[in-house]
Amino acid sequence: MAESQTRLSIGEVAARSGVSVHTLRFYERAGVLLAGQVERSAGGRRVYTEDDVAWIDLCLILRASGMSLPVIRRYTELARAGAGTEPERLALLREHEEKVLGQLAEMHRCLDLIRHKVAVYEDVIESGAIAPGCNSPTGADDAV
Template sequence: MTIGEVAARTGLSVHTLRFYEREGILADPVRRDAGGRRVYTENDIEWLNLCVILRTSGMPVPEIRRYTELARQGDGTEGERLALLREHHARVTAQIGDLHRCLDLITYKIGIYEDFFDEAEREHAGALTP
């Protein structure tokens, strides 16, 4: 697949794909065709999808790079990969807790304003009746 096709399938920009390549967070080096153009495989797409999820969930690029390096090394690095993912899992879980607390407060404030407007509406309706 071309870089444009990969961009379309992953939702990443061509610029981001090149950045990920430079940062060393693709599982395998990107092959090039006879004309020097990048050629991606289905495995590249799967790896990029994992990277997108890790990045979207807040994993910093250096940690994704470290995870990639460990995966490239293969057998014997599973424990380190597991530890890295567990640490990230704990951070994401904490963020979800923080977001739930934020949402609770926002929901509470919405309720106060809705009650305010409901009361004002009732008072206005009562003032119009003879």
């Protein structure tokens, strides 16, 4: 590790990344967070660099977007292997991109329905009328 890089404790990294120390340790053991091995201080405590934090942020974003731990692990292994693995890394990311685009399309469909329902109830409240389907748990009568 370069001496000029900032050295961060696991607690500092947890605070910056928004995940617990326990979660960082879990992901480290699972082999998904770091492109390289975690440095240790003379006392055996984990020491992270800004590069480590950037890698952690990337992996957390991939995880939050629905990428599975095995796929993140594979991506990490490829990154560790270095040059020559770019085509496989690209393929993994493209496949995941397609999944995320599908999730976004589904979420937009859900949002459209929610916005419709909000508009129906805003109109009902504004007019003082009784909403169609208000006595139905699903609200099936209000022109979903």
